[in-house]
Amino acid sequence: MNDGDEGARPAGRSKRADARRNEETLLDAAAAVFVASGVDAPVRDIAAEAGVGMGTIYRHFPTRADLIIAVYRRQVEACAEAGPALLATSATPYAALGQWITLFVDFLVTKHGLAAVLQSDNAGFETLHAYFLDRLVPVCTQLLDAAAGSGEIRSDLTAYELMRGVGNLCIGADHDPRYDARRLVDLLIAGLRRPH
Amino acid sequence: MNDGDEGARPAGRSKRADARRNEETLLDAAAAVFVASGVDAPVRDIAAEAGVGMGTIYRHFPTRADLIIAVYRRQVEACAEAGPALLATSATPYAALGQWITLFVDFLVTKHGLAAVLQSDNAGFETLHAYFLDRLVPVCTQLLDAAAGSGEIRSDLTAYELMRGVGNLCIGADHDPRYDARRLVDLLIAGLRRPH
DNA sequence: TCGTTAGCGGAGCAACGTTCCGCTTGCTCA
DNA sequence: TGAGCAAGCGGAACGTTGCTCCGCTAACGA
Numbered sequence: 001m002n003d004g005d006e007g008a009r010p011a012g013r014s015k016r017a018d019a020r021r022n023e024e025t026l027l028d029a030a031a032a033v034f035v036a037s038g039v040d041a042p043v044r045d046i047a048a049e050a051g052v053g054m055g056t057i058y059r060h061f062p063t064r065a066d067l068i069i070a071v072y073r074r075q076v077e078a079c080a081e082a083g084p085a086l087l088a089t090s091a092t093p094y095a096a097l098g099q100w101i102t103l104f105v106d107f108l109v110t111k112h113g114l115a116a117v118l119q120s121d122n123a124g125f126e127t128l129h130a131y132f133l134d135r136l137v138p139v140c141t142q143l144l145d146a147a148a149g150s151g152e153i154r155s156d157l158t159a160y161e162l163m164r165g166v167g168n169l170c171i172g173a174d175h176d177p178r179y180d181a182r183r184l185v186d187l188l189i190a191g192l193r194r195p196h
Numbered sequence: 197m198n199d200g201d202e203g204a205r206p207a208g209r210s211k212r213a214d215a216r217r218n219e220e221t222l223l224d225a226a227a228a229v230f231v232a233s234g235v236d237a238p239v240r241d242i243a244a245e246a247g248v249g250m251g252t253i254y255r256h257f258p259t260r261a262d263l264i265i266a267v268y269r270r271q272v273e274a275c276a277e278a279g280p281a282l283l284a285t286s287a288t289p290y291a292a293l294g295q296w297i298t299l300f301v302d303f304l305v306t307k308h309g310l311a312a313v314l315q316s317d318n319a320g321f322e323t324l325h326a327y328f329l330d331r332l333v334p335v336c337t338q339l340l341d342a343a344a345g346s347g348e349i350r351s352d353l354t355a356y357e358l359m360r361g362v363g364n365l366c367i368g369a370d371h372d373p374r375y376d377a378r379r380l381v382d383l384l385i386a387g388l389r390r391p392h
Numbered sequence: 393t394c395g396t397t398a399g400c401g402g403a404g405c406a407a408c409g410t411t412c413c414g415c416t417t418g419c420t421c422a
Numbered sequence: 423t424g425a426g427c428a429a430g431c432g433g434a435a436c437g438t439t440g441c442t443c444c445g446c447t448a449a450c451g452a
């Protein structure tokens with residue numbers, strides 16, 4: 001996997017300056033291309049946008065998933081951290097859950113094609129899938145448990161299933177004005193309410 | 197689009213015998229390969245399974261979507277026709293809607309990768325998308341209207357949105373035992389209920 | 393300044409969808 | 423029946439993709 005913000009290399013040796021520069025450039029280029037052409041834009045396009053060769057891209061980000069993770073890491077972290085915060089400030093755990101899901105949906109819907117690639121069964125995207133799950137499922141579990149504990153919702157749904165369901169509902173939400181993922185997710189969350 | 201069961205050609209001329217035979221063979225081969233490798237199996241595999249060349253496949257089914265439609269046409273028709281029937285025999289319109297959606301979900305979930313390809317924004321699958329929509333949205337509208345008319349559900353959701361949402365929820369439902377699409381769809385349908 | 397080597401670029405390969413065209417062969421009509 | 427025609431066939435070939443590989447460049451430590 002990518003080494004995140006800074007050199008977590010074997011010894012104290014640090015990366016060469018041009019390498020660090022390229023990684024930065026690549027992240028910017030990828031972000032731009034993702035916005036313009038979606039997260040499944042051809043790797044060649046990203047390399048071209050960054051003005052580097054393809055070898056460079058694959059050395060820094062061995063997998064397309066690694067690149068996507070690196071581009072969106074900050075936002076995913078922010079979303080994960082918002083969970084406990086919402087739980088602390090919201091009127092009820094169920095309200096917190098709803099707001100948190102909204103945050104997640106807003107994130108997904110604005111990333112052209114990310115939701116689709118996230119659920120894609122193409123080999124090579126497992127690490128992307130895994131990253132989102134590792135980071136967000138625990139947060140979702142916490143919210144879900146709290147809401148179940150307060151008796152507001154049924155408790156027979158796992159956080160994993162909910163996250164996948166919400167992710168799925170976001171697929172194709174861009175480029176189709178007739179489909180409003182937010183509304184359907186709201187419906188799903190409404191369906192969670194304990195009957196009566 | 198493909199000409200369905202029988203020759204709907206310009207004049208009375210009918211297809212050559214070998215052509216008809218090949219079309220049949222191709223449908224069988226495609227069905228088999230779809231089951232084994234999913235609906236997005238390589239076209240070459242289908243041609244090989246049928247023992248024909250690639251030109252043959254593309255003459256009969258200009259688009260991958262046409263092939264998929266041809267393979268599943270019967271089942272989609274059956275699903276469409278079940279709508280009014282359920283409405284007539286079920287206790288309430290809402291119950292009919294739930295059962296019909298279940299039918300649809302069962303169909304989608306058992307077709308490896310069909311749900312995914314159905315929502316794919318890849319060019320070339322619009323006709324597949326369109327076929328499903330043309331055939332099923334009217335049925336769904338009828339059920340939805342009936343359920344809204346009887347006051348059981350809220351009436352601010354279009355059949356189109358519901359169908360897309362349900363289709364999305366079915367993505368990846370195979371090959372992941374931790375994800376039960378049926379349960380999430382049930383939740384969604386439960387969320388439709390008019391509050392109180 | 394100079395040698396080492398991290399890092400770079402892009403040619404090249406494999407897998408895929410799709411097109412194209414020369415050949416085969418079923419069908420028609422005498 | 424058998425010739426002629428065109429419907430239909432097969433698969434080579436092309437464009438696009440993801441990803442690898444390796445010879446070369448230039449950054450950095452001494």
